[in-house]
Amino acid sequence: MAGSIQDRGNGSFLLSYHIGYDAKGKRIRKTRTVKAKNPTEAKKKLAAFVTEIETGQYVAPSHTRFSDYVKVWRKHAIKKLSPNTLETYTYSLDGRILPALGHYKMEEITHVHINGFLESLEGVLSSSTIKKQYNILSSIFKLAKKNEIINHNPMEKSEKPSVTYKEGDVYNSSELNELYQLLNKEENKQMVLLIKMALKTGMRKGELLALQWDDVDFNTNTVHIRHSLSYTKDNGYFLKEPKTKGSFRKVAPPKKLMDELKKHIFKKKTDRMEAAELWEGGKYYFVFSSEMGKPYNLDVPNRWWTRFHERVNKELKKNDKPPLKKIRFHDLRHTAATDLINKGANIHSISKRLGHANITTTMNIYGHYLEEADQKIADLLNEDYI
Structure with missing residues (x-):
């Protein structure tokens, strides 16, 4: 068998294989250090090494450091990823990945x-953020x-993180009624309408x-839902496609909410006419x-949303009433789902309606609420059981 082995001690062996000569008559040698x-x-x-070379699967050791190759990857990623995703990835690379792995050779x-x-x-970090890393x-x-910088991809043997959906807090029916009453007293009708839209459509x-x-189609x-607003330092504000293919959707809000929306858009159109050349929305409305x-x-x-809670809870406390439960803005979407x-x-x-990629996502997030609702049905049936 062609090739040679040199024992370097401590279980380390240098494998060598000669594949021919270059134009100057110098012998070309491939080497690899292994543990045995x-x-x-x-x-x-050595036999496996020789087979690897002769079948064209051998990749010469690269001295490229991970931090340097990330620069190559960025140029590739710019063509493949959205600006918002690339900015998020860059933040993760600079903040966590490069400090931990940047000094290693690939x-x-x-x-x-x-x-x-x-x-x-x-x-x-949350499980979803770890999955992003x-x-x-x-x-x-x-x-x-793919570029033959490495012979083996370490990710193939790495453990893929599983995502655990964090249960958000939601409003029950009585809390929702209280919230609507408090919202109707607010002066900022635009923000009130936005909150109501989140609660009644489940939109992100x-x-x-x-x-x-x-x-908005008032006839039907x-x-x-066709876009999502995004922002990056390099591109400013821009519209991108929604989160998933299923996010392209139509939702039907309650008729009363559509009436409020119609009045709001009419006011927006009036503002547009009065603003004339001072309009800052560009081609968007x-x-x-x-x-x-x-x-x-x-x-x-x-x-x-934070200031609203501070304001109403201060007033409720003054009148010796219990505070309105504080939930995150995103939990309004969860409230919309649990209310349904x-x-x-x-x-x-x-x-x-929520625009999930598949029903599995919905079940992962809201499965336990469905079980609770089913148990309530069982309790109702139990009342008639003889």
Whole structure:
């Protein structure tokens, strides 16, 4: 068998294989250092090494560091990823991944390094955020394997993180009634309408802020969800496609809410005419925006929602009444879903209304609420049982 083995001690062996000569008559040699228990095992690894070379599967060791290859990957990613996703990935790379793995050479990184890095994030980041770190690394090493920078992709043996959906807090029917009464007393009717839309349609915040006049069809009493508002430092505000293919959808809000929406859009159109050349919305006509048509900052609904709670709870405390439960803005979407469950809507309709990619996602998030609703039905049936 062609090739040779050199014992370097401590279980380390240098494998060598000569594949011919270059133009100057110099012998071309391929080498690899391996760990083996004894010379017999080293010979087996040499045989595999030779086969690898002769079948064209051999990739010469790269001295490229992970941090340097990330720069190559970024140029590739710019063409493949949305600006918002790329900015999110860059934040994760610069903040966590590169500090942990950037100093290694590409061929040095194994699944042990990957698993150790991901495990270090447990208890620090949410399961979904850890999954994003995994996805970023998978994308980088997949490209490296394709470009023959590495021979083996360490992600293939790495443990893929599972996502645990965090249960958000929601309002029950009596809390919802109290909330609507408090909202109707507010002066900022635009923000009140945005909150009601979140509660009655289950739309995501980005989808609400991307909603335009033409997306609302008063003849069919439907709202078309076609975009999501996004923002990056490099691109500013822009509209992107919704989160999933199923997110392209139509929802039918209650008739009374559509009446409020109709009055609101009429006011927006009046504002547009009065603004004339001062209009800041450009070619867009957002349903929820500044008086001059400029899209809302993505954090505006969160800030208003926080201040609303502070304001009403201060007043409730003054009148010796219990406070309104504080939930996150995103939990308004969860409230919309659980309210539909309590009203007897089937899970397929709820999944479609929320724009989930599939019904499995809906079941993962709201399965226990469905079980609770089913138990209530069982209790009702029990009343008639003889």
